[in-house]
Amino acid sequence: xxxxxxxxxxxxxxxxxxxxxxxxxxxxxxxxxxxxxxxxxxxxxxxxxxxxxxxxxxxxxxxxxxxxxxxxxxxxxxxxxxxxxxxxxxxxxxxxxxxxxxxxxxxxxxxxxxxxxxxxxxxxxxxxxxxxxxxxxxxxxxxxxxxxxxxxxxxxxxxxxxxxxxxxxxxxxxxxxxxxxxxxxxxxxxxxxxxxxxxxxxxxxxx
Amino acid sequence: xxxxxxxxxxxxxxxxxxxxxxxxxxxxxxxxxxxxxxxxxxxxxxxxxxxxxxxxxxxxxxxxxxxxxxxxxxxxxxxxxxxxxxxxxxxxxxxxxxxxxxxxxxxxxxxxxxxxxxxxxxxxxxxxxxxxxxxxxxxxxxxxxxxxxxxxxxxxxxxxxxxxxxxxxxxxxxxxxxxxxxxxxxxxxxxxxxxxxxxxxxxxxxxxxxxxx
Numbered sequence: 001x002x003x004x005x006x007x008x009x010x011x012x013x014x015x016x017x018x019x020x021x022x023x024x025x026x027x028x029x030x031x032x033x034x035x036x037x038x039x040x041x042x043x044x045x046x047x048x049x050x051x052x053x054x055x056x057x058x059x060x061x062x063x064x065x066x067x068x069x070x071x072x073x074x075x076x077x078x079x080x081x082x083x084x085x086x087x088x089x090x091x092x093x094x095x096x097x098x099x100x101x102x103x104x105x106x107x108x109x110x111x112x113x114x115x116x117x118x119x120x121x122x123x124x125x126x127x128x129x130x131x132x133x134x135x136x137x138x139x140x141x142x143x144x145x146x147x148x149x150x151x152x153x154x155x156x157x158x159x160x161x162x163x164x165x166x167x168x169x170x171x172x173x174x175x176x177x178x179x180x181x182x183x184x185x186x187x188x189x190x191x192x193x194x195x196x197x198x199x200x201x202x203x204x205x206x207x
Numbered sequence: 208x209x210x211x212x213x214x215x216x217x218x219x220x221x222x223x224x225x226x227x228x229x230x231x232x233x234x235x236x237x238x239x240x241x242x243x244x245x246x247x248x249x250x251x252x253x254x255x256x257x258x259x260x261x262x263x264x265x266x267x268x269x270x271x272x273x274x275x276x277x278x279x280x281x282x283x284x285x286x287x288x289x290x291x292x293x294x295x296x297x298x299x300x301x302x303x304x305x306x307x308x309x310x311x312x313x314x315x316x317x318x319x320x321x322x323x324x325x326x327x328x329x330x331x332x333x334x335x336x337x338x339x340x341x342x343x344x345x346x347x348x349x350x351x352x353x354x355x356x357x358x359x360x361x362x363x364x365x366x367x368x369x370x371x372x373x374x375x376x377x378x379x380x381x382x383x384x385x386x387x388x389x390x391x392x393x394x395x396x397x398x399x400x401x402x403x404x405x406x407x408x409x410x411x412x413x414x415x416x417x418x419x420x
Contacts, residue, residue: 037221087224102292
C-alpha cells in the first residue's frame with residue numbers, strides 16, 4: 001500500500017466503524033476539496049470510499065453466494081472508474097456517500113446481470129471458501145482492467161505503467177516519455193475513459 | 208492491476224470538476240432544441256393561417272403553457288436523474304397541476320356545449336395530425352437529450368428515458384402550437400396529453416438500450 005503518512009493517520013481515523021452520518025460529515029468537505037482540484041484530498045477520499053465500498057460489495061456478493069475476493073475487486077475497480085469519470089454528476093447539496101453507493105449498486109447489478117448465467121458454477125462449499133486468497137493478495141483484480149488496458153495506445157500504456165508501477169509523479173513520467181505534464185494528464189484521463197468504455201461495451205455484448 | 212494503482216492513476220490525472228455543467232447544459236440544449244423544433248415545424252408545416260390574430264388568444268397560450276410546464280418539470284427531473292443518489296421522481300407529481308387544469312377546462316367547456324357538438328369539440332379537424340406530429344417532432348429534442356444523458360450517470364434508465372420523452376413532447380407541443388389549427392379545450396385536453404404519454408413511453412423504452420455506462 002503506497003500511502004503517505006499523513007493520509008494513513010487520517011484514514012485510520014476514517015476507518016474506524018463510523019456511523020454513516022459521521023462518515024458523510026467527514027467525507028463531504030474532503031470530496032468538495034477534491035472537486036476543486038486538491039489531489040491529496042482526492043487520494044484520501046478514494047482511499048476511504050474504496051474501503052467502504054469494498055465492504056459493501058463483498059457483503060452483497062456473498063449474499064448471492066460469491067466469495068471470491070478478486071470478483072469483489074473487479075466490481076470495485078469498475079465502480080471507482082465510474083465514480084472518477086462521473087464526478088461532474090455529483091450534486092454538492094447531496095450526501096456524497098449516497099452518490100458513491102448508488103454508483104456502486106448500479107455497477108454491481110450490471111456485473112451480476114452480465115455474469116448471472118455462471119453463478120451456479122461458482123463453488124460455495126466450505127473448502128472453496130477457505131481456499132480463497134487472503135484479503136491483501138486479492139487487491140489485485142482478476143482480468144477485467146488488465147484486458148481493458150491492452151486496448152489502449154502504446155504511449156498511454158507506457159505512461160500509465162510508469163505512474164502506477166514505479167510510483168513516479170506525472171511530471172517525471174511525462175518528461176521521460178517526452179510529453180508536457182498537462183498532455184500526460186490528459187493522456188491518462190483519456191486512457192481511463194477508454195478503459196471504462198471498453199468495460200461497458202463488454203457488458204453490452206454479453207447481453 | 209491493483210486497486211491502489213488505479214487510485215494513483217485517478218489521483219494523478221485529476222483536475223478541477225464543474226458540478227453545475229450538467230444542469231446548465233440541460234437547460235441550454237433544451238432551449239436550442241426548442242428553437243430547432245419550432246423552425247422545423249415552420250419549414251415543414253408552416254404557420255397557421257390565422258396566426259396574426261390567434262397568437263394572443265387563450266387556446267394558443269394554453270398550448271404553450273401546457274407544453275412549457277410539462278417540459279420544465281420533466282427537464283428538472285431528467286437533470287437530477289443523471290445524478291446518482293438523488294430521489295428525483297418525487298417532483299414528477301408536479302405535472303398533475305397543468306394536466307388537471309387542462310382536463311378541468313376541457314370538462315367545463317364540454318358541459319357548457321350541447322351534446323351533439325362534443326364530437327366536433329374533441330376531435331376537431333386534425334386530431335390524427337396532432338397525435339402523429341407531436342411525437343414525431345419530439346424526436347428532435349429527444350436526440351439532443353439522449354446525447355446529454357450519455358454525459359451523465361443515469362442509474363434508472365427508464366426514469367431518465369420517461370423524462371426525456373415527456374420533455375421532448377412538451378417542447379414539441381410548444382413548437383406545434385405554431386401550426387395546430389384546433390383551439391377547442393377538449394381537443395387540447397385529450398390529444399396533447401395522449402401524444403405526450405406516447406412519447407414518454409417510447410423514451411422509457413429506448414433510452415436504457417442506448418445509454419450504457
